[in-house]
Amino acid sequence: MSKEYPFIKACWGQPTDYVPVWLMRQAGRYLQQYKDVRAQGGGTFLDLCKDPARAAEVTIQPIDLLNVDAAILFSDILTPIEPMGMALDFVPGPVFEKPIRTAADVDALIVPDDMAQAVPYVPEILKRLRVAFEGRVPLIGFGGAPFTLACYMVEGHGSKDFAALKQMMYADFPLYDALMKKITEMDRRYLNMQIEAGAQAIQIFDTWGGLLAPHDFERYILPYVKELINGLNRDGIPVIYFVKNGGTMLELVKEAGADVVGLDWHVNLGKARDILGPEVAVQGNLDPTVLYAPKPYIEKEVQRILDENAGRPGFIFNLGHGILPTVPPENAIHMVECVHRLSRK
Amino acid sequence: MSKEYPFIKACWGQPTDYVPVWLMRQAGRYLQQYKDVRAQGGGTFLDLCKDPARAAEVTIQPIDLLNVDAAILFSDILTPIEPMGMALDFVPGPVFEKPIRTAADVDALIVPDDMAQAVPYVPEILKRLRVAFEGRVPLIGFGGAPFTLACYMVEGHGSKDFAALKQMMYADFPLYDALMKKITEMDRRYLNMQIEAGAQAIQIFDTWGGLLAPHDFERYILPYVKELINGLNRDGIPVIYFVKNGGTMLELVKEAGADVVGLDWHVNLGKARDILGPEVAVQGNLDPTVLYAPKPYIEKEVQRILDENAGRPGFIFNLGHGILPTVPPENAIHMVECVHRLSRK
Numbered sequence: 001m002s003k004e005y006p007f008i009k010a011c012w013g014q015p016t017d018y019v020p021v022w023l024m025r026q027a028g029r030y031l032q033q034y035k036d037v038r039a040q041g042g043g044t045f046l047d048l049c050k051d052p053a054r055a056a057e058v059t060i061q062p063i064d065l066l067n068v069d070a071a072i073l074f075s076d077i078l079t080p081i082e083p084m085g086m087a088l089d090f091v092p093g094p095v096f097e098k099p100i101r102t103a104a105d106v107d108a109l110i111v112p113d114d115m116a117q118a119v120p121y122v123p124e125i126l127k128r129l130r131v132a133f134e135g136r137v138p139l140i141g142f143g144g145a146p147f148t149l150a151c152y153m154v155e156g157h158g159s160k161d162f163a164a165l166k167q168m169m170y171a172d173f174p175l176y177d178a179l180m181k182k183i184t185e186m187d188r189r190y191l192n193m194q195i196e197a198g199a200q201a202i203q204i205f206d207t208w209g210g211l212l213a214p215h216d217f218e219r220y221i222l223p224y225v226k227e228l229i230n231g232l233n234r235d236g237i238p239v240i241y242f243v244k245n246g247g248t249m250l251e252l253v254k255e256a257g258a259d260v261v262g263l264d265w266h267v268n269l270g271k272a273r274d275i276l277g278p279e280v281a282v283q284g285n286l287d288p289t290v291l292y293a294p295k296p297y298i299e300k301e302v303q304r305i306l307d308e309n310a311g312r313p314g315f316i317f318n319l320g321h322g323i324l325p326t327v328p329p330e331n332a333i334h335m336v337e338c339v340h341r342l343s344r345k
Numbered sequence: 346m347s348k349e350y351p352f353i354k355a356c357w358g359q360p361t362d363y364v365p366v367w368l369m370r371q372a373g374r375y376l377q378q379y380k381d382v383r384a385q386g387g388g389t390f391l392d393l394c395k396d397p398a399r400a401a402e403v404t405i406q407p408i409d410l411l412n413v414d415a416a417i418l419f420s421d422i423l424t425p426i427e428p429m430g431m432a433l434d435f436v437p438g439p440v441f442e443k444p445i446r447t448a449a450d451v452d453a454l455i456v457p458d459d460m461a462q463a464v465p466y467v468p469e470i471l472k473r474l475r476v477a478f479e480g481r482v483p484l485i486g487f488g489g490a491p492f493t494l495a496c497y498m499v500e501g502h503g504s505k506d507f508a509a510l511k512q513m514m515y516a517d518f519p520l521y522d523a524l525m526k527k528i529t530e531m532d533r534r535y536l537n538m539q540i541e542a543g544a545q546a547i548q549i550f551d552t553w554g555g556l557l558a559p560h561d562f563e564r565y566i567l568p569y570v571k572e573l574i575n576g577l578n579r580d581g582i583p584v585i586y587f588v589k590n591g592g593t594m595l596e597l598v599k600e601a602g603a604d605v606v607g608l609d610w611h612v613n614l615g616k617a618r619d620i621l622g623p624e625v626a627v628q629g630n631l632d633p634t635v636l637y638a639p640k641p642y643i644e645k646e647v648q649r650i651l652d653e654n655a656g657r658p659g660f661i662f663n664l665g666h667g668i669l670p671t672v673p674p675e676n677a678i679h680m681v682e683c684v685h686r687l688s689r690k
Binding site: 166287289 | 506508511512515516555557558559560561590592593594610611612613630632633634635637638639642649665669671
């Protein structure tokens with residue numbers, strides 16, 4: 001069944017009748033319906049992630065409203081870090097009160113044997129969604145890449161440069177390596193648990209991977225993400241690897257071994273495909289701020305990206321990063337409609 | 346005289362006995378001496394920019410302490426926007442209380458005939474510095490690129506995506522164009538005034554230019570920055586154009602017509618030079634966080650970048666962005682010493 005979804009076919013590089021499309025962060029604040037559900041239960045963003053009924057509901061909203069070709073688990077990349085022993089809060093950005101700085105901190109980190117038990121709401125949401133979507137759209141599971149998770153765990157919160165992690169990486173490689181190995185193993189178990197719970201594809205978000213120079217990416221990121229991807233139960237399950245600001249080192253991003261490379265808008269999609277070669281599918285890459293533009297402009301931009309792809313199979317349309325919270329929903333709907341209409345053969 | 350400075354020779358692509366080096370934001374908070382001078386006068390950061398005696402003093406500090414090969418005017422890219430009629434504050438990030446949003450706002454913007462009169466402290470600082478540095482190091486003047494200035498003027502403050510400007514650009518190109526033309530003309534007069542006051546090179550900072558997709562850079566940035574650079578009194582004065590996150594569109598960055606392209610650390614310097622060709626000098630590109638690393642690591646990274654340059658003339662060593670405020674000064678000193686020692690022929 002899963003094999004017939006245009007999104008899944010595109011992940012495998014197979015031709016599709018039209019270009020499938022979804023939007024990163026498609027369940028989110030730009031939708032009044034999302035804000036309503038969020039407000040209903042009261043509580044924090046994290047409470048919403050942990051409430052399977054409401055989390056499932058906000059996941060379904062953009063499928064109904066936008067007519068996108070895939071659903072993605074509603075969660076946060078940092079939720080699996082809590083059971084590693086780190087209390088997490090959102091204020092509204094993520095905050096770990098006790099960041100990782102020493103060997104003792106790394107030693108104390110737990111890698112749960114059973115991730116389904118550690119974050120029970122995640123498999124519960126996935127199971128509900130599979131029932132809701134069966135035969136309609138495939139369901140993407142996701143996680144943060146080890147480096148991006150480490151950024152928050154070591155800095156303790158968001159940052160422009162995540163200097164604390166980079167300092168550790170440069171000054172004490174064995175400590176960095178020990179930390180990254182623990183995160184990678186947790187991540188492997190976490191994503192495999194999602195596959196077992198029904199995820200039909202996996203996206204790995206390396207939001208901060210582009211903070212590193214290419215040779216540092218090769219040394220400090222690539223070995224761990226390779227190990228992660230190699231360790232997934234990928235039989236029939238395509239893996240997407242998205243590195244924000246990875247456009248200057250696509251050859252290295254490709255080496256991670258994912259089936260699909262996610263592209264941000266800083267690259268020309270056609271040139272990126274030339275570099276990556278036909279054996280890798282791509283996903284991207286409209287500048288999220290284009291959704292503030294008038295509708296004819298959005299259509300023109302969709303056409304430009306389709307032109308850059310030039311009909312090559314293995315293409316999933318998406319934004320180059322998450323949809324922005326103040327985008328008018330009708331513009332997102334229009335974008336999806338344009339992708340379908342303009343790409344249909 | 347100016348012609349003999351290694352920094353200036355490198356800007357022109359001429360061979361030098363060693364690779365010249367300076368650091369973006371080298372007069373700054375990482376130096377206790379800077380913080381002392383800043384505290385002395387009380388007042389804000391903007392007050393320091395407007396006090397020629399203290400501004401000159403903080404400019405001189407890194408020349409004495411770090412032994413760098415160039416000095417750069419102490420100022421902020423937004424200071425020339427004040428005389429355009431926009432009240433500016435730093436809290437601590439820059440804030441324009443009344444951002445530009447309408448045609449009336451753009452119409453009301455002033456392009457001062459005499460920039461020396463509009464920001465009298467800028468030529469005054471430059472004149473003092475020329476006296477202080479004559480025969481020792483050359484003096485770089487600078488300004489923000491039109492797009493980067495527009496980002497702040499339209500958003501009103503710093504932002505991750507400067508959506509307000511992008512919205513204007515997409516939705517009302519004539520308004521965007523009118524704004525950009527006014528900024529470009531102000532910028533041209535501002536930088537020519539700096540040359541007249543003694544600046545021996547000009548750096549144009551396009552900190553936010555990399556927010557745009559390559560085809561948008563071509564349409565919305567390149568024409569204005571080309572016009573700006575063409576309009577400078579460049580006789581004997583090299584121009585450096587630095588686009589943060591410009592690594593995926595170096596061909597377009599080169600088209601702006603500067604003598605030197607500033608590179609951030611997201612590119613391999615050798616590959617960037619291959620793309621840019623021998624007719625353009627380059628400046629860069631150590632990851633600023635490497636200055637948190639142990640000294641031997643810093644030395645290794647300096648060597649790596651020198652190796653990537655492979656002895657090509659027309660190379661100025663720098664960080665890939667401004668020095669971070671918590672870097673230990675001894676590490677910056679060490680970096681400069683390594684560049685000089687390892688590159689000397």
